Amino acid sequence: MEIKANLYYSDDHEWVRVEGDLAYIGITDYAQHHLGDIVFVELPEIGGEFAAGDTIGVIESVKAVADMHTPVSGTITAVNEALEEAPETLNKDPYGQHIAVLKMSNPDELKKLMTGEQYTAYCEQAEE
Amino acid sequence: MSKLIFEKSVKGARAFTLPESDIPPEKVSEEIPADFLREEDPLLPEVSEVEAVRHFTALSQRSYGVDSGFYPLGSCTMKYNPKINEWAARLPGFAGIHPYQPEETVQGALELMYELEQMLCEITGMDSFTLQPAAGAHGEMTGAMIIKAYHNSRGDTKRTKMIVPDSAHGTNPATANMLGYKVIEVKSDERGLVDLEDLRALMSDEIAGLMLTNPNTLGLFEENIREIAAIVHDAGGLLYYDGANANAIIGIARPGDMGFDICHLNLHKTFGTPHGGGGPGSGPIGVKSFLADFLPVPVIEKHEGKYHLNYNRPLSIGKVHTFYGNFGVMVKAYTYIKALGSxxxxxxxxxxxxxxxxxxxxxxxxxxxxxxxxxxxxxxxxxxxxxxxxxxxxxxxxxxxxxxxxxxxxxxxxxxxxxxxxxxxxxxxxxxxxxxxxxxxxxxxxxxxxxxxxxxxxxxxxxxxxxxxxxxxxxxxxxxxxxx
Structure with missing residues (x-):
């Protein structure tokens, strides 16, 4: 299970990569592994405003349908449209494929998220 | 893989032939405007009668159902469907009637529906039932429409959120979402039951209601149901009973007594009527008396020994099914209940x-x-x-x-x-x-x-x-x- 050191992580197995005031959001390797083969991704609308914890999209796999949450508050500025045609890339490259980009309204929220090290411990605990 | 019937098609093969007609044929092109006529012949398979019979017989032999063997598909209640139900539904007096017949010529059918509603009221502890919804999810939707109609009728328009447990059937959040509610998830506690503290924290004047299955999808009875009902009601919400698991409580506990305001049942689970391809389904819902005015039209009423269909119900959410629901299924469920008794x-x-x-x-x-x-x-x-x-x-x-x-x-x-x-x-x-x-x-x-x-x-x-x-x-x- 791959966990990158330079990202922020949520309890719901989403990652956040920060570039200035933009947050790139995706799902972790742990999440894609547990969902199984992903067959459909519903993306949020550009311009949509969301609070941390809100559902911004849906990820459907052969096993389950899961809500995709945003770990930080903000406005959607871009989405990864390629996922609509090729949802399986989330399985192959979970950290290379973001789902949406948010302009953060409250970057302090990042402090509440986990570091790579903390997230590793969190996943190990979940596996027990 | 065996071939599809289209792949078995042989040009000119026929199951039957008709003699030459002695009436001159009408020209279709003269009767129907050209815009509505197709230009190419439809692609239909051409096979002989015996080949068509063999094709579908072979498919039927590959299928697997309750009549073939054990079928422990959780929450679907794949129980045996007694064959006497089929006999009853095929009685000519039930099978041969038409929904456009005048009321006075279908009194027996209306009586059966009326009595079935009464029996479902007694079984669930509700006050009124509608038999219209065609399946469980349809019943849920009808129930959620009644929740919405109730709040709106009181001018209480702030209630835009519906709570469902994290163990809920997927249809619960889907139903709430279809009706424009924002879905809020309430957590399960370590015993697999609704977490009361979490529920208390979620309740507010924006919550329309809680959709709950009892016993839940873990097969566990929500022991705190009275307290759950009090928490929801105290905040002005309504409590909806998902009847998917009613097979566990029939004749023992009643949703109406537990504090539920609306309750659905699946006749094709609990009351021994066929599922899926053997259906159709039927998902009646029952309500407490304060919600009865919102039920779909028509409602069946009895006056001086005669049954009537009443459409004059100004607060009704309207119709949710053509005519009166899936009548043949109602006959089967009625037979099942009468055969077993309380x-x-x-x-x-x-x-x-x-x-x-x-x-x-x-x-x-x-x-x-x-x-x-x-x-x-x-x-x-x-x-x-x-x-x-x-x-x-x-x-x-x-x-x-x-x-x-x-x-x-x-x-x-x-x-x-x-x-x-x-x-x-x-x-x-x-x-x-x-x-x-x-x-x-x-x-x-x-x-x-x-x-x-x-x-x-x-x-x-x-x-x-x-x-x-x-x-x-x-x-x-x-x-x-x-x-x-």
Whole structure:
């Protein structure tokens, strides 16, 4: 299970990569592994405003349908449209494929998220 | 793979021939405007009568149903459908009537519907029923529409959110979402029941209601149901009963007494009418008297020994089905209830619970059972031990059951249990059938340790081995198209 050191992580197995005031959001390797083969991704609308914890999209796999949450508050500025045609890339490259980009309204929220090290411990605990 | 009937088509093959007509044919092109006429002939298969019969007979021999063997598909209540129900629904007085007939010529049919509503009221502790919804999810939608109509009628328009438990059937959040509600999830506690503290924290004047299944999808009875009802009602919300698991409580406990305001039932689960392709389904809903004005029209009323259909109901949410619902299914459910009587219905639930607990106890040694205590009509086992030790997943166990002539249980649901196997035997299974299933499950556990590679390739004896589920979901082929 791959966990990158330079990202922020949520309890719901989403990652956040920060570039200035933009947050790139995706799902972790742990999440894609547990969902199984992903067959459909519903993306949020550009311009949509969301609070941390809100559902911004849906990820459907052969096993389950899961809500995709945003770990930080903000406005959607871009989405990864390629996922609509090729949802399986989330399985192959979970950290290379973001789902949406948010302009953060409250970057302090990042402090509440986990570091790579903390997230590793969190996943190990979940596996027990 | 066998051929599709389109691939068996031979030009000119016919099941029958008609003699030359002695009436001159009308020209279709003169009767119907050209815009509405097709330019090419429809692509229909051409086969002889015997080939058509053989094709569909072969397909029917490959199907598997409750009449073929054990079918422990959790929460679906795949119980045996007594054949006397079919006899009743085929009686000419029921089968030959038309929904446009005048009321006075279908008094018997209306009487049956009226009495069925009365019986469902008694069974559930509700005050009024509608038989219109065509299935469970349709009943849920009708129920949620009534919740919305109730709040709106009071000018209480702030209630835009619906609470569902994290163990809920997917139809609950889907229904709430369809009606424009924002879905809020309430957590389960460590015992697998609604977390009361979490529920209290979620309640507000924006909550329209709570949709709850009792017993829940873990097969566990929500013991705090009275307190749950008080929490929801105190905040002005309504409590909706998802009747998917009603087979556990019939004749023993009533949603109306537990504090539910609206309740749905699946006649095709609890009341022995056919499921799926053998259907159609039927998902009546019942309400407490303060919600009765919102029920769909028409409602059946009885005045001086005569039955009437009343459409004059200004607060009604309107119609939710053409005519009056799936009438043939109502005849079957009526027959089922009358044949069993109140003591028989109680015995149904007792035996459903007994069978589930027998399986749970016998499987507990080999399979992990996360909430291993007295359950109701179903329980959830987990293949996580097999996965950890041998790489065998719930899906592999399900496929291996097919080789052992059992329909697999529901897998990967509820979502709060890892590698879930949701097992519901129903009351109609014999001890011998249950023992055969237990033996099959124990054998699969042995094979997981001794020969996991073989298990990962199961089923070995099915016509179709492992379909490409991912490929089918990503690139579905929904219709046959000719090669050239």
């Amino acid at each position: 003591s028989g219905l109680k015995a149904v639930s007792q035996n459903a619970v007994l069978n589930a607990n027998y399986l749970r106890t016998k499987l507990a040694g080999c399979y992990d059972i996360p909430y291993n205590r007295l359950c109701k009509h179903e329980f959830v086992a987990s293949a996580r031990k097999q996965k950890k030790e041998a790489g065998i997943t719930a899906l592999d166990v399900a496929k291996a059951l097919i080789d052992r002539r059992c329909h697999p249980p529901t897998v990967y649901f509820p979502l709060i249990v890892e590698e879930a196997l949701m097992i519901e035997p129903t009351e109609t299974e014999t001890r011998e059938r249950l023992d055969a299933f237990i033996e099959a499950m124990l054998e699969i556990d042995r094979e997981a340790r001794e020969n996991p590679e073989r298990l990962k390739e199961a089923p070995h004896r099915a016509v179709i081995r492992r379909p490409d589920e991912t490929g089918a979901a990503r690139n579905p082929k929904l219709k046959w198209t000719p090669k050239d």
